[in-house]
Amino acid sequence: MMRTIEVFLVILIITGAFIIASFYAVLPVPRRVSPLNLRRLALTTLQVLDSDYSLSSIVFKNPSDPDYEQAWSQLQVALSALLPPNIVYNLTVYAVRGDGEEQLYIPLKSISNAESLGIQSEASSYLVASSNVTFRVIPEKIGNVGGVGGTLYILNCSDARGWWITGYSAHTLAQDLYNLLSSYFQKTVMVQNTNQLAKILNGTSLQGEVVQGAVIINTFGEAVPIPAGYYATQGYDSQARSYAKYCYLLGQRVRLYNFTWVSIVGYPLYYVSNVNLFPDGHNTWGIYGMRDVGPAGLNAFLQGLDGKSYSYNSNWITNDVGVVQLSPTAVYYCNYYGIYPSPRQTATRALSASILTTYNLPESRVVYVFNKVYKNNDWWMPGAVFRHVAAGDNKVTGSFFALGLTRTPDIRLTALGLLCAFKPRLYRSVYTAVDATRLVVLQLGQVGGV
Amino acid sequence: MAGSTIDHMIAMTVFLGAILIFVGLFNQTIQTAILYQRNRYLATKCSDLLDNILLNPGIPENWGKSNIIPTSFGLQDPEFTQYRLSPFSLMRLVSTSGKPVTYPKLGLVCSNITMGFGNFLLVPYTKAINYSLASRLLGVNGTYGFQLTITPIVSVSITKVQSTPVTLSVSVKGAGFPLSGAVVSYCLIIVKPTGGQGQYPAFITQYGTAHTNTAGSAILSFSTINENQDSYVLIAYVHQGGLIGTGCYEHVLNKENYVVPFLYDLGSEGGKVLLAHSWDVHGGDHPAAVTYNATFVILTEDFTLREMPLGAGRVGLLNYGNDPHTYEIITIPTYNPGILVVTYRKSANPKDSGVVLMPWGISSLAFPVIFGEDLSNKTWVATDIRQVLVGNVAYQAKLALWSLEGYQVIG
Numbered sequence: 001m002m003r004t005i006e007v008f009l010v011i012l013i014i015t016g017a018f019i020i021a022s023f024y025a026v027l028p029v030p031r032r033v034s035p036l037n038l039r040r041l042a043l044t045t046l047q048v049l050d051s052d053y054s055l056s057s058i059v060f061k062n063p064s065d066p067d068y069e070q071a072w073s074q075l076q077v078a079l080s081a082l083l084p085p086n087i088v089y090n091l092t093v094y095a096v097r098g099d100g101e102e103q104l105y106i107p108l109k110s111i112s113n114a115e116s117l118g119i120q121s122e123a124s125s126y127l128v129a130s131s132n133v134t135f136r137v138i139p140e141k142i143g144n145v146g147g148v149g150g151t152l153y154i155l156n157c158s159d160a161r162g163w164w165i166t167g168y169s170a171h172t173l174a175q176d177l178y179n180l181l182s183s184y185f186q187k188t189v190m191v192q193n194t195n196q197l198a199k200i201l202n203g204t205s206l207q208g209e210v211v212q213g214a215v216i217i218n219t220f221g222e223a224v225p226i227p228a229g230y231y232a233t234q235g236y237d238s239q240a241r242s243y244a245k246y247c248y249l250l251g252q253r254v255r256l257y258n259f260t261w262v263s264i265v266g267y268p269l270y271y272v273s274n275v276n277l278f279p280d281g282h283n284t285w286g287i288y289g290m291r292d293v294g295p296a297g298l299n300a301f302l303q304g305l306d307g308k309s310y311s312y313n314s315n316w317i318t319n320d321v322g323v324v325q326l327s328p329t330a331v332y333y334c335n336y337y338g339i340y341p342s343p344r345q346t347a348t349r350a351l352s353a354s355i356l357t358t359y360n361l362p363e364s365r366v367v368y369v370f371n372k373v374y375k376n377n378d379w380w381m382p383g384a385v386f387r388h389v390a391a392g393d394n395k396v397t398g399s400f401f402a403l404g405l406t407r408t409p410d411i412r413l414t415a416l417g418l419l420c421a422f423k424p425r426l427y428r429s430v431y432t433a434v435d436a437t438r439l440v441v442l443q444l445g446q447v448g449g450v
Numbered sequence: 451m452a453g454s455t456i457d458h459m460i461a462m463t464v465f466l467g468a469i470l471i472f473v474g475l476f477n478q479t480i481q482t483a484i485l486y487q488r489n490r491y492l493a494t495k496c497s498d499l500l501d502n503i504l505l506n507p508g509i510p511e512n513w514g515k516s517n518i519i520p521t522s523f524g525l526q527d528p529e530f531t532q533y534r535l536s537p538f539s540l541m542r543l544v545s546t547s548g549k550p551v552t553y554p555k556l557g558l559v560c561s562n563i564t565m566g567f568g569n570f571l572l573v574p575y576t577k578a579i580n581y582s583l584a585s586r587l588l589g590v591n592g593t594y595g596f597q598l599t600i601t602p603i604v605s606v607s608i609t610k611v612q613s614t615p616v617t618l619s620v621s622v623k624g625a626g627f628p629l630s631g632a633v634v635s636y637c638l639i640i641v642k643p644t645g646g647q648g649q650y651p652a653f654i655t656q657y658g659t660a661h662t663n664t665a666g667s668a669i670l671s672f673s674t675i676n677e678n679q680d681s682y683v684l685i686a687y688v689h690q691g692g693l694i695g696t697g698c699y700e701h702v703l704n705k706e707n708y709v710v711p712f713l714y715d716l717g718s719e720g721g722k723v724l725l726a727h728s729w730d731v732h733g734g735d736h737p738a739a740v741t742y743n744a745t746f747v748i749l750t751e752d753f754t755l756r757e758m759p760l761g762a763g764r765v766g767l768l769n770y771g772n773d774p775h776t777y778e779i780i781t782i783p784t785y786n787p788g789i790l791v792v793t794y795r796k797s798a799n800p801k802d803s804g805v806v807l808m809p810w811g812i813s814s815l816a817f818p819v820i821f822g823e824d825l826s827n828k829t830w831v832a833t834d835i836r837q838v839l840v841g842n843v844a845y846q847a848k849l850a851l852w853s854l855e856g857y858q859v860i861g
Contacts, residue, residue: 003461011468018475025479033486034493034832044533044837048844054691074631078691081624082603082837158757166719169784275759288761
């Protein structure tokens with residue numbers, strides 16, 4: 001009997017041990033076992049809100065701004081729209097002070113959609129910098145000196161097609177050029193179609209800009225957009241059955257308005273393109289909407305630039321010179337403007353130096369982007385800005401920038417060449433404003449369920 | 451002596467019984483704790499795997515813009531950092547949601563994401579990345595199953611309020627709430643019933659902006675549309691505070707004979723799209739030849755749509771059955787996300803017109819992607835979510851993960 005009582009005592013002890021163990025061994029609620037990673041969710045939410053710098057712009061708004069409350073209200077709407085309905089949040093913005101201040105983080109503003117964030121919450125912080133405190137560089141505007149020019153036209157014609165811009169479209173190249181060069185010009189105008197191109201060739205301003213002395217960048221590679229109407233009819237050489245005469249007219253316009261015509265890759269003006277004008281014509285490589293002009297295009301352009309009479313000439317004036325080096329001038333300006341393309345490139349369409357004397361492009365005025373190369377008893381120029389100076393004159397009447405490199409184009413070389421030619425100065429300054437950084441903390445919690 | 455033995459036996463029996471019961475009880479508690487621990491590990495694995503997919507572009511990094519089968523799986527846009535996904539890598543994933551579509555003439559069997567009539571994304575299985583391959587490349591084959599869902603955060607739904615004049619209501623909602631005060635930029639493409647027999651359809655475009663009200667909706671009215679004569683499509687982009695969403699609405703007069711676009715090839719100089727006659731894909735009544743006019747539009751930084759010229763085959767005639775002209779292949783010369791707009795009309799009757807759209811990169815029409823296994827009937831599924839950007843459009847990426855090695859603990 002005694003042993004039975006002892007056993008019951010043991011059972012009592014083990015039961016007590018189990019109860020005590022169960023009391024302390026509390027299993028977590030399912031939400032804590034398999035939680036959402038709220039910290040990551042908070043961070044990615046802040047990143048999405050700042051993807052177009054909206055968040056940075058709002059947190060640096062001054063409370064005295066008339067649209068201060070509206071901006072915060074829009075942020076709250078966007079935040080609520082981003083997060084699932086069962087997520088509650090608290091977003092707090094802190095000003096970050098410098099070393100001398102007593103308090104490092106000073107709360108400025110807080111928004112929330114709940115009084116409490118539940119039993120468990122996670123937070124992520126995101127540091128935003130004011131747009132006013134970046135290292136500031138103010139470029140001198142091309143055209144400030146001399147009183148004319150200062151307009152950059154980028155051909156972005158939706159009704160033309162490109163060639164030798166493999167891997168890119170004219171539109172993307174135009175956007176990149178805009179980003180690289182627009183700050184150096186008084187006004188940058190995207191030429192959206194060939195009708196607009198015809199207007200500027202006629203000297204008509206598109207957006208009130210100065211046409212005289214403008215720079216025109218042809219982003220279509222070896223092709224050049226051709227407007228319908230006057231330029232297509234007058235630009236057609238019916239005897240040679242070629243649009244080389246259009247290139248002649250282009251050369252005349254470049255001379256007349258002192259334009260700088262830029263060819264970004266390959267053989268300049270080798271094709272003309274207009275998808276509406278040549279719906280069934282192609283460049284012999286299957287690209288429709290363009291016609292083959294061949295080397296006659298560049299010869300005609302140079303004739304027009306030099307004021308010579310038009311004569312159909314289909315002789316090649318380029319050569320394949322292989323690997324070429326950036327000129328010392330270009331290397332210097334790489335560092336000055338912070339543009340670093342590869343210093344070694346392959347040139348398969350380097351222009352013959354004979355054009356300098358034939359078309360009054362004095363070598364003293366040439367800006368070499370790539371070193372010239374001696375081959376086959378002649379000098380060849382893989383990339384340079386040529387300036388036309390009529391015989392007996394000292395004034396520049398039209399310029400031509402040709403990069404005779406092989407495809408695919410590196411658009412930074414175009415930008416570098418133009419900057420080498422115009423040499424706008426850079427005024428650098430460090431804008432040391434106080435209250436430059438703000439810390440945004442987004443705290444998330446879950447409600448509902450277990 | 452006998453009493454002592456009986457006492458001993460009863461005590462021993464009771465003791466052994468009690469010990470067994472307690473071992474069972476403690477074992478239950480320990481099993482549950484281990485199970486919770488494993489599920490906790492599954493949740494951590496889910497979060498890690500999601501980051502692994504979203505923060506890595508894969509190898510080669512531009513596999514989304516080519517026909518290459520990747521040797522490492524990841525969806526990050528190689529041109530960016532952080533949680534930005536490539537719209538073209540996502541386009542190459544086999545969709546779990548749609549029923550496969552077959553084009554028997556070329557033997558194409560396609561993964562299908564269709565968002566109502568006229569919004570197609572059909573990717574041949576030969577070009578697409580399937581779940582099995584992705585699972586192997588991620589190193590979870592045989593150990594974990596998963597489903598990845600990429601859904602747009604901003605949902606833009608467009609409904610017709612009245613027909614004369616045509617008035618459309620654009621309703622904008624986020625994951626939780628309507629988006630009030632958002633800017634709506636829209637492009638209206640109207641197919642015009644011009645030309646005689648065999649002519650290609652003409653179309654005109656109209657652009658504009660509006661703002662959503664406090665309920666997240668905006669009303670747009672178009673007096674230039676005659677619904678009885680014109681087919682049209684409205685593409686709307688909505689943006690506010692870093693959030694961008696898109697939606698479209700189509701009014702089509704001819705749904706019996708239309709053009710079905712298939713992704714055909716992803717080359718280095720752009721993508722090829724095959725345009726086929728609907729009768730050869732879906733069958734139907736009263737088949738007739740259609741003429742079409744294809745245009746590619748991209749979204750610019752100021753939220754307007756801009757046309758990009760297409761090359762050979764941008765206009766043409768598609769017949770059905772055994773006719774030699776049953777399909778056409780066109781090239782989209784860019785890897786910028788955009789929308790292929792194909793307007794069409796019955797060759798014999800210009801009034802029987804319509805328009806179909808195909809996104810070039812899933813973000814341009816905010817198509818969702820569901821990739822992986824069906825998660826119904828799976829036990830203890832861990833999920834995790836991230837906010838991501840796909841071609842500037844805000845999406846939510848959700849990964850559901852479960853163990854394939856069983857969830858029971860053997861005690």
